Amino acid sequence: ELYNETVAKAFLQFYEHTAQVVWNQFMEATWNYVTNITNKNREEMLLKDMERSQHTLYFGTRAHLFKIDDFQDPDVKRMLSKLQNVYKAALPKDELQEYNQILAYMKTTYSMAQVCLSEGPCLPLEPDLEEIMATSRDQEELLWAWQGWRDAVGLQVRMTFERYVQLSNKAAKLNGYKDMGAMWRSAYESDTLERDVEQLYEELQPLYLNLHTYVRRALYRFYGPQLINLRGPIPAHVLGNMWAQSWVSILDLVLPFPEKPPEDVTRIMRGQVRPKKMFQEAEKFFTSLGLLSTPPEFWKNSMMERPTDGREVECHASAWDFYNGEDFRIKKCTEVTIEDLLSIFHQMGHIQYFLQYKNLSVIFRTGANPAFEEAVGSVITLSASSHSQLLTRGLLSQEEVNVLMSIALEMVAFIPFAYLVDLFRWKVFDGTIQKAVYNQEWWNLRLKYQGLCPPIPRTEDDFDPGAKFHISASMPYIRYFFSLVLQFQFHEALCKASGHVGPLHRCNIYNSKNAGKLLEDVLKLGSSKPWPEVLQKITGETKVSTKALMTYFKPLLNWLVTENVRHGEILGWPDFSCTFGNLI
């Protein structure tokens, strides 16, 4: 019949050549906007976005004309079915225009928001407010930054968020999904995703509970009973992070063996290295594995520091593929800290994926699933932060408990947050959470999963979810939860390939060409194969499993359980009410 496989191949070639141009122009216009936020640059970006959507719609509607099931070539079948999902391009033109304006407004509001001191300067999130949240030990000052940020962002984003939800769901339905959450979950090619992630969360919960209990005790010692209830949730502003998603900044308050502090890498780095050096260090790790180095364009075109020429920029770090096989960039307002070094490893992981799959069809130039994209950089971080120089034989030394604690404050604390962000949004999209209760439902989830309370009473005039980048940027988040589990599975497989023997937390794959080869074979595939197949190539299993993560932290969990039992601690927060002791 008319649209046979030969025609399909020509159709896909035509798509390939036109898509590279359209996508490259869209990425350039978006880059120009986020690195120089002006009305002119926004209009140019919206124009290129519209052109991209028209291109997507043109090919998406025609992709439905092929009887894919009759075709033989698996790549042709997979490419055509991917083209059939046109995302927001399915919206009528005027509504798409409105949707793009809303997306730009929410993300820009977030990026430009500042909190002003009663007299003197206004502070942006990066680096000033994040610095306060990480280093201040004065709960009044922490509260000022915490509340100020939510007033500066949440309130503005709230009114547009409701319209954003409506248009998102309309676009999803036009693509054949019941709501936007279903369309986002379809990236995992699994109809049991919600159940699967819930199962993973349940397996990890005991680890988190013991960490939460131990940290609550340490905060009680420092801030006292007026602020901390040993049988209750922890106030969200004293965990060292604006969203309490990473607790590594309060390591000094919770260090198990203070007489053996891990070397303060931040102090060592400060004054000695410039951001560019940090990127070079990260690249060295990738090339030590035999992976690809970055092309000259990367060093010429990236934005590695917040500009000092007064330009407004979007500081949230990101990696960029310009779909021409040679232009790849990172945008980051880099500060010389250990946290930013680890974040640079994460971003360089995205770049490495771009480099490895750059010869695939544009349609396949994404991760095997979104979690794979996020896991690549983070798995390298596991080796980089393994402090493997602490190689003490036998039992867990006191230093190792300290090191494992610092990694747990980053990774284990993150588990419930990474889980609840999209739990919230899936319920908003499917209507379980109505707009009249957005904020209280957000805090119900924050209490249930993270064991946190807001430090001050919240109302429905607030919109605290919007104070997190990914919610204002309409960027899915379950990928980070999934990636957290995956990266330990990858780490275990890479460590085995590198010939490592001994505890997993002492493994550092630096210089291992075998580990690098295993990673390279996976990254080259992009999204050309179903991700369980790709997972099997690297780990030998087709299922995501928490076994490796639990193995990694087992020594610490044993230590935490012993500590919590010794103090007769109550695990969890039976006193679940949020008291506002600090306001007394």
Ligand SMILES: O=C(CCC(O)(O)[C@H](Cc1ccccc1)NC(=O)c1ccccc1)N[C@@H](Cc1ccccc1)C(=O)O
């Ligand atoms: O948001 C990020 C890092 C940014 C990113 O690299 O994941 C970035 C997010 C983003 C920003 C703007 C537009 C789109 C996405 N993602 C990428 O740069 C990216 C993602 C997929 C493909 C190519 C690039 N991390 C998350 C979670 C996280 C990850 C790792 C450690 C700690 C915390 C957070 O900070 O809450």
Ligand SMILES: [Zn+2]
């Ligand atoms: Zn990322």
